[in-house]
Each structure stands twice: as structure tokens, then as C-alpha cells.
Amino acid sequence: MPIGDSNNINSTGVLLSSSGFKRLALSPDSSTLHVGPGNHWGDVYNFLNNTGKSIVGGRLGVVGIPGFITGGGISFFSWKYGWSSANIASVTGVIASGEVVTATPDNDFSDLFWALRGGGNSFALITEFEMITIPAPVVTVGTTSYGTTNLTKERWLDAIYNFALYGGEDCHECTVTPSASTGTQYPNGTTYTAMKFFDGNDTASPALSNWTSPYLNATSDTFAATTMTEWSQSGLAQFDSIHGLRNRFHVLSTYADRRALQIIHDTFFTLVPIHLSSLKTYIATLTPMPISKQYFRASKVRGGDPMDLDPEDGPHIWYEMSVLYTVERDEEYVSAFLQAVDEEVKKMLAAEGIKQPKYLYLNDADKGQPVFEGYPAENVRKLKQIRHKYDPEMVFTNQMPGGWKVAHA
Known part of the structure; x- marks a missing residue:
């Protein structure tokens, strides 16, 4: 999580590294996979290569595992599996008393299991996840670039809106992650792209037709049949090229509304040069993720989760706003930019009578955003009770202060 101290301890704490917890082991019937928290998703996909199995894990191989899962975790497979x-069978961890416990949906630690499905890092130190495997011998995935024209922009926005309404409902195997980027590395202007995904071998799913020619013409395209192993490895060079850069995320949520989509897009890219033009190097990216009702339905298994998103409240669009930059002194400009976008968007949406859902995706949220305030109030009370039950002295709240703590909600 690219927020200062979010994964850190305070000066009185002891740093415990989980990088050595690299266990990966299939159950005898291959129905579950035991995953140590020191792995990244690329390690998991590589381990499962040639097994015909996969995991409802991160979309990129470089992403870590425990924080991803305890924040919910968006996967390519989520539109089918939530x-x-x-998609966890059990979680093993060390609670504040020092006891090692394994929590499942129906054992004595089922309340802890529920809390760890989206309640963040207030409850235990995770030593292992037992994850449910899914059949996925081949997937079709890749990144398509569409160029920089105004027509491209409008059709890209239309495609997001239509996929939010229909795509995820019509095709549970399909996912699209659109992004628009600008900055010092984009001399030709804002560039529009999408990561497209199909769970199987199909480059021509009707649900993805708005993301292909003749509606959206590609300037480059890597969308092809492959495996999650090959996909997770293919992006490593790109991440090496930005390694060491600073990064900030900020998140907004709307219902699937074409006007809201336009307002957020236009506000973001209008404010970029006003706030970021003095930076020597930066990349500003807007990623509006269409989230279907089916996504919410598929998540209501194994006792549910603290977010408890109502399918009838969907579909949503969740907007990840990110800025890559180089030096610490630019932090104030980035902070001012993200805050200005947030405030201006909310003001403009209110003026148009456009309501927003309260939910904010924890894993994309910025420091200070009201994440738990978007959870049902009864679930927040339950999370606080569970935190007090397993950590009455607030060891994980005070000694590991980064991230979002239920005690502070």
C-alpha cells in the first residue's frame, strides 16, 4: 500500500518480517492451496503452472498477499467468484496473546475469519492462508491501447459505463480494467488503455465487443490466450522501469452513471496541469473499475464479509486515482492535487443531484479517507468487538499503527 507507514511500526515496536513465510502446498485433492504471506501472486501463479488450477488472486504478479486479502482483494476472477x-477456506495467524489459531467459517474462530475478510490489519499476524483453487488451465488476457483522440476518450467512457451495466452481468468470465494516463512520459496527451480478461480461451467474447474494433480501434494489443503464470511474468519489466518511484493512491466511488463518469474524468485531467506541472517527472492515472451486481452476489459465501455490499445497490464504478513521482518534496503537490479532485468531484456530483455510495475500497484508499465509515454501522461495531476480544490491549492497533484501524473508525 503506497502510503507512508501503512505497513510500518512505530518507534517502540519490533519489526517482524514475513518474507521467509514462502510455503506453497496443494491439498491432496488439489481443492485448496496453502499460501505463506511472504509470497507474491506471481509466486502463486508460477507454483500452479501446469496444474490446470488457479486462485482468485491479484491481477498483477508483483502484488503482495496478506494486505490484499484482508482488504477484500479485486481479482480478474472476481466477477465470477467474488x-x-x-475464496479462503481458512486463515492461520498469531493473535495478540501469542497463540497460533486457525480460523474457518464454522469453527470457534469464525468471527476472526469474518473480520479478516475485509477488516484490515487490526486482528492478527497472518502466517498462512488456505485458498480455494479454481479451474483455469488457460485464460485470455492482455493490455489494449486505444490512443489519445477525443473520440477515443468518449467511446472509452461509454464502454466503461456499458460494461458496468451489462458486461459483468452477461459474462461472469469477463473483466475489464480501464486506465487513462497522462504526465511527463506522455508527450502526445492522455492515453486510453484497458486490461481485458476472459476466463478461458476466447478473444472475441460479445461482452467485450465495445473494447474492440470497430468501436474502439487499438493502437497496440496484447490480448491473447495464455496462462496466469505467463501473464504475471510478462509485466515484470514494466514494473522494473518504475521501481523506486513514489506512488500515491486515492479512491472514489459512484453508482454506474455516465454523467458521474464524465465529471470525474474531466475534473481529474483538468486539475493535473494546475497542480502537477511543476514536477520534473510524474504519471497521473485514472482507473475507473466497473463493478457489477454479480461481483457482490458472488462474494456472499462462507459467512459473508464486513463490507456486505448489497447486489441491489449495484452496479458501481470505483475510481482509483494514482500519481507516480520521484522526490519527497513533490508530496505536497500530489496531496493538494488528490484533495482538490476529491473536493471538486463531490461538489459537482452534488450539484447534479448524483448520489454516491459510501463504500470506499480499502486497498486503493488514501491516508485519511473514511474507509470503515462506508461499511455497515453494525459491521463496524462487530469488528470493534472482535478486535477487543482478540487484542484487548490493542497491540496491533498501537504497535502496528499503519493502515486503517477499526478502533479509529
Whole structure:
């Protein structure tokens, strides 16, 4: 999580590294996979290569595992299987007393299991996840670039809106992750792209037709049949090229509304040069993720989760706003930019009478955003009770202060 101290301890704490917890082991019937928290998703996909199995894990191989799952976790497979955290059979961890416990949906620690499915890092130190495997011998995935024209922009926005309404409902195997980027590395202007995904071998799913020619013409395209192993490895060079850069996320949520989509897009890219033009190097990216009702339905398994998103409240669009930059002194400009976008968007949406859902995706949220305030109030009370039950002295709240703590909600 690219927030200062979010994964850190305070000066009185002891740093415990889980990088050595690299266990990966299939159950005898291959129905579950035991995953140590020191792995990344690329390690998991590589381990499962040639097994015909996969996991409802991260979309990129470089992403870590425990924080991803305890924040919910959006996967390519989520439109069919729900949150990554909805696809856990058990969690093993060390609670504040020092006891090692294994929590499942129906054992004595079922309340802890529920809390760890989206309640963050207030409850235990995770030593292992037992994840449910899914059949996925081949997937079709890749990144398509569409160029920089105004027509491209409008059709890209239309495609997001239509996929939010229909795509995820019509095709549970399909996912699209659109992004628009600008900055010092984009001399030709804002560039529009999408990561497209199909669970199987199909480059021509009707649900993805708005993301292909003749509606959206590609300037480059890597969408092809492959495996999750090959996909997770293919992006490593790109991440090496930005390694060491600073990064900030901020998240907004709307219902699937074409006007809201336009307002957020236009506000974001209008404010970029006003706030970021003095930076020597930066990349500003807007990623509006269409989230279907089916996503919410698929997540309501194994006792549910603290987010408890209502399918009838969908579909949503969740907007990840990110800025890559180089030096610490630019932090104030980035912070001012993200805050200005947030405030201006909310003001403009209110002026148009456009309501927003309260939910904010924890894993994309910025420091200070009201994440738990978007959870049902009864679930927040339950999370606080569970935190007090397993950590009455607030060891994980005070000694590991980063991230979002239920005690502070």
C-alpha cells in the first residue's frame, strides 16, 4: 500500500518480517492451496503452472498477499467468484496473546475469519492462508491501447459505463480494467488503455465487443490466450522501469452513471496541469473499475464479509486515482492535487443531484479517507468487538499503527 507507514511500526515496536513465510502446498485433492504471506501472486501463479488450477488472486504478479486479502482483494476472477477474501477456506495467524489459531467459517474462530475478510490489519499476524483453487488451465488476457483522440476518450467512457451495466452481468468470465494516463512520459496527451480478461480461451467474447474494433480501434494489443503464470511474468519489466518511484493512491466511488463518469474524468485531467506541472517527472492515472451486481452476489459465501455490499445497490464504478513521482518534496503537490479532485468531484456530483455510495475500497484508499465509515454501522461495531476480544490491549492497533484501524473508525 503506497502510503507512508501503512505497513510500518512505530518507534517502540519490533519489526517482524514475513518474507521467509514462502510455503506453497496443494491439498491432496488439489481443492485448496496453502499460501505463506511472504509470497507474491506471481509466486502463486508460477507454483500452479501446469496444474490446470488457479486462485482468485491479484491481477498483477508483483502484488503482495496478506494486505490484499484482508482488504477484500479485486481479482480478474472476481466477477465470477467474488472478492479474493471470499475464496479462503481458512486463515492461520498469531493473535495478540501469542497463540497460533486457525480460523474457518464454522469453527470457534469464525468471527476472526469474518473480520479478516475485509477488516484490515487490526486482528492478527497472518502466517498462512488456505485458498480455494479454481479451474483455469488457460485464460485470455492482455493490455489494449486505444490512443489519445477525443473520440477515443468518449467511446472509452461509454464502454466503461456499458460494461458496468451489462458486461459483468452477461459474462461472469469477463473483466475489464480501464486506465487513462497522462504526465511527463506522455508527450502526445492522455492515453486510453484497458486490461481485458476472459476466463478461458476466447478473444472475441460479445461482452467485450465495445473494447474492440470497430468501436474502439487499438493502437497496440496484447490480448491473447495464455496462462496466469505467463501473464504475471510478462509485466515484470514494466514494473522494473518504475521501481523506486513514489506512488500515491486515492479512491472514489459512484453508482454506474455516465454523467458521474464524465465529471470525474474531466475534473481529474483538468486539475493535473494546475497542480502537477511543476514536477520534473510524474504519471497521473485514472482507473475507473466497473463493478457489477454479480461481483457482490458472488462474494456472499462462507459467512459473508464486513463490507456486505448489497447486489441491489449495484452496479458501481470505483475510481482509483494514482500519481507516480520521484522526490519527497513533490508530496505536497500530489496531496493538494488528490484533495482538490476529491473536493471538486463531490461538489459537482452534488450539484447534479448524483448520489454516491459510501463504500470506499480499502486497498486503493488514501491516508485519511473514511474507509470503515462506508461499511455497515453494525459491521463496524462487530469488528470493534472482535478486535477487543482478540487484542484487548490493542497491540496491533498501537504497535502496528499503519493502515486503517477499526478502533479509529
